[in-house]
Every structure is written in structure tokens, then in C-alpha cells.
Amino acid sequence: MQDMTAIARPALVCNSQSGSHDETLRETIAGHCRAAGAPLAATFALPEADLPDAAALTEAGIDALLVWTGDGTINAAAGKAAGWDGAILPLPGGTLNLLSKALHGDRPAEDILADALAGRGRRLHPPIVRCDAGDAYITIVAGPATRWAEVRETLRQDGLIEASQEAPEALSAMLDAPGVRIAPDGSGYQAVILTPTARGVRADGVLTESATDVLRHGLAWLGGDFRDGPSETITTAAMLTLESAQPIGLELDGEMAELGRRAKFWGDVSKVAFLSTA
The missing domain is CATH 3.40.50.10330 (Probable inorganic polyphosphate/atp-NAD kinase; domain 1)
Known part of the structure; x- marks a missing residue:
């Protein structure tokens, strides 16, 4: 109750x-x-x-x-x-x-x-997603597309000129860097969005099948909310493992982190209570 x-x-x-x-x-x-x-x-x-x-x-x-x-x-x-x-x-x-x-x-x-x-x-006590890099109450974004988060922070702190200098690298990561997949045999994505739910961790794959998709994701990241970009639901599970050919970049509730090439994520509930007025 x-x-x-x-x-x-x-x-x-x-x-x-x-x-x-x-x-x-x-x-x-x-x-x-x-x-x-x-x-x-x-x-x-x-x-x-x-x-x-x-x-x-x-x-x-x-x-x-x-x-x-x-x-x-x-x-x-x-x-x-x-x-x-x-x-x-x-x-x-x-x-x-x-x-x-x-x-x-x-x-x-x-x-x-x-x-x-x-x-x-x-x-x-809201549901959360946990991993070795920390907990997330909103989302964990995993994969090379998180490079756009760094561009977004540069835009906020230093302005458009500095951010535009970093954008080509973020675009390259979105198009060319090794993606992430749900082990053992999931499809690859340039980012997987992990969201806590009462049923476990929901995984959505970021879609980058066309230049329009890539542009929409770049604009979504720079606008603040990456979830506005095109994506598809993959699965919901109590625990899942992501794999990549390179260390996996993360954004946990807006903060950057990194894990190895194979990382586990699991659902839990917050260890501290919150007050909701909705």
C-alpha cells in the first residue's frame, strides 16, 4: 500500500x-x-x-x-x-x-x-535498473550513441561552436562504432535504452537504419530527451546482459559512465522511499 x-x-x-x-x-x-x-x-x-x-x-x-x-x-x-x-x-x-x-x-x-x-x-519505492556502474531511476542508455550526451553537455556549458566541433565524432560513433546487443544472440544497436518497470528491465533498441533516423536521434539528444528518437522494443526481463566489441558507454539518469565489453543489468527497487504527488 x-x-x-x-x-x-x-x-x-x-x-x-x-x-x-x-x-x-x-x-x-x-x-x-x-x-x-x-x-x-x-x-x-x-x-x-x-x-x-x-x-x-x-x-x-x-x-x-x-x-x-x-x-x-x-x-x-x-x-x-x-x-x-x-x-x-x-x-x-x-x-x-x-x-x-x-x-x-x-x-x-x-x-x-x-x-x-x-x-x-x-x-x-520505485523500480530501478542496477549495474556495476550504479543505479538508474529513469533510464540507462548503453552504446556508442551516448557520445551525443557529451555533445549536449558541451552545448549547454560552452555553446554552439564548441559543440559543433564534437558533433562529427558523435555522428561517426552513431554510424560506424561497434554497437551493442543483448546476449547471447540479439540484434545489434547503436544504443539500447534500459527502463525500470514493475515487471523488470525493459530494453528498447535505438533505430539508425537511415540518415533520417540518425538526424532525429542527434536532434533528440541535443534537445535533451534521447527517448524522442526512433526505437523499437526488444524485451522485458528481470536481468539481461549487453555485449559489444568495445567498452560499453553508458548514460545513467544523465550521468556518464563506462563498463566492459560484457555487462549485466537487472531490475530492483529503490533502497530509499520517494514521495509521489501524482
């Missing part, structure tokens, strides 16, 4: 150096908590502060961690808080905010927080 949970002693995680950080909204979040009779007990402002672990949150009596950042930082905060008996409330504070949208719908942080403070948040 998904219990409705009231918040009594919240803490906030934010990133004061993020390009999307808004100090006015930060004050609004703190004001909402005070008005609800649940003032912030602590604020962990990255990068100066460290993400709190389960022991620190328990010692401080925190019952809800408001993580107002992007998907990658929410992922990291959940990993640090594993085993804590409180709950994480993701608030949209990044570029895509996919986890916040999954748990709350596409709504502003103030509305989500108002519902949670009023006790309209449901406590749940």
Missing part, C-alpha cells in the same frame, strides 16, 4: 552553482515550509556541502529530503540515503526533470511542495 505521508522535519538539497538555480525560488521553498509549520531543518547547498548519508539524516531527525536539482543529483542523493527511513521528494531543478515528472507530473516545484506539505504525498 502507498501510504500518505505528512512532512514534519524537512531538509533541502540544492546546487547553488547550477545554471538553473534560482535564489528567489529557493527562498520560496523555504517560505512554504515555514508557513506549513515544517521549517527546513537543514540545507545542503552543493557544491560546498556534501550530500547527506542515511546516518546524518537519521541523527538530525530529518523525515523528508527535498532534492531540488537535476536527475543526476537526485540519483546520487538517493544512493547516499539508501537505508534511511525517511523519504525523498524530488523537485524540478534541472534541465529534463524526468524523475520529478514521473512522480508528480509536469508541475512547478511550488505546487508539488504544497501538496507534499499538506500530506498528499504517497510513499513508494
